[in-house]
Amino acid sequence: MPPRSTTHAVGIDLGTTYSCLSILTPHGQPQTLPNTEGELSTPSVVFFEGDDAIVGTEALRNSVTCPERVVMHAKRHMGDPQKNWVIDGRVYTPVDVSAFIVRKLLDGAEQQLGVPIKRAVITVPAQFSEIQRQCTVDAGKLAGLEQVDVINEPVAAALCHVLSDGMWFAEIANDQTVLVFDLGGGTFDLSLVKYNQNEVRVQASGGDLHLGGLDWNKALETFVCDQFSRETGQDPRLDRESMQSLSIEVEQVKRALSVRDKASLMVQHAGRRKTYAVDRERFETLTKKHVTATENITKGMLKANRLGWQNVDAVLVTGGASRMPMVKSMLDRISGTTLNTMLSPDQSISHGAAYYAGMLMSGQSLETSSLNREARAKLARVTQQSVNARGLGILVRDMETGNRVGHYLIPANTPLPAAYRQRFGTxxxxxxxxxxxxxxxxxxxxxxxxxLGTCVVDELPANLPIGTPIEVTIRYDAQARVHVEAKELGSGKSARTTIVRRENVAAQSVSEVTAPEEGWASLEEAPQVANATSKTVPQKPIAPAPAAKSKSVFV
Structure with a gap:
């Protein structure tokens, strides 16, 4: 048994429908660890029975007989303060449910490793907001982790490709550009990634947080329920047990249709039982709008970055829902290139997260690291740079319309770290x-x-005239944490804050935000923009925006 001080490189794929945990072996190779039942993938399902929270396959089985005690797909609600589940008088949030899932994975890993795990990398969709990312960190810490780092899921897939089987290809060319197409159970993620032997850089990201294999299931469920209702006069959608039983049948049929042309499912409701045959053509017709949505998002991301398929060297396909033939056929058609399906749809994300965990601990001493010297040296040579998926800025009021709108100082898909500066006037x-x-x-x-939060410059000097300049700097650090500074230039009076998001700091409707008149300031000049490699913000602007005299800061 290794010493208790040994630190392992641990990566967790916290998925909507299934989750898994991987580590790096001492030689730096990813290995998925089974849970306590011996399964490599754990259903992201929690069954609450008294004081116990049962996670995984057993919880999934109980979802048919006790649906009111089972929580599924919590990831789709991460960051939503209005969503919770009340069971036996106890309130469970998406963070709570996610923490139970993470704890289940950690229990299995610790049982095999013989040491407690206190640090891990957890993957998140590229489109996750900062609030959702913080909720993911909170779930990890609630599960017992002391340090939680996050990495975007398509970036993790790219790292898995590059460090597992992509380096040999990188040796024959300066740079390779890959499109990572990650269609999971609950989310769809895209990233355009450029890499060489020592660097993995994300150029752009896209996707849809509410598009995944579950939506294909829903289309088939709706079709079958409509058919059953017409034939029997009874609607299964009115009974939770009937629908949960059907949802399991539908999932099995979807998987079967990925390898066969026809499958059947059974609907049981109101004492009636009917079996329906479903062929692949019918299923693809029912779900065509979903695959079309992924096609449009993919084309749109390339167009937005002024790239064509001739600029893409490979398409990496991952995520459980990517197994569907209709998805692969669409990608074959629009890309005109052979798809790289070597990545495990179920394990590549956690493998990439484990690689990233190894990169983060590559500078750790040999006495505490589970990695040998060669593995640490290999990982230390590799760097990765991400982009922000959403624009970041401040809330302003358009003086012409009176509407409150976002004025974004850091556009989406900006390489990180980055800092932006702009002046306003009182x-x-x-x-x-x-x-x-x-x-x-x-x-x-x-x-x-x-x-996300507020930054206040208070107790300004007396008798400031209208138009006194207030300089605002917003900065992303390398870990995508947000830092804000506002300074009154005359006196040097300033305020700094790091936005630390908690679940109760949630998405607020702009109409709910109110504040006194004296907090406004007018937009004075164009922003100064630059990638920041240190805490200082360069003075030369990059691609400055035109001054917007009609807007003012709303506070």
Missing amino acids: VVPNQKRVSLHIVESGTGEPDQPVE
């Missing part, structure tokens, strides 16, 4: 304070910002 005489509402863009309409 709008009333003798203004005493300026409060900035830090916001990021949502995934729907671009003008629906999500508030």
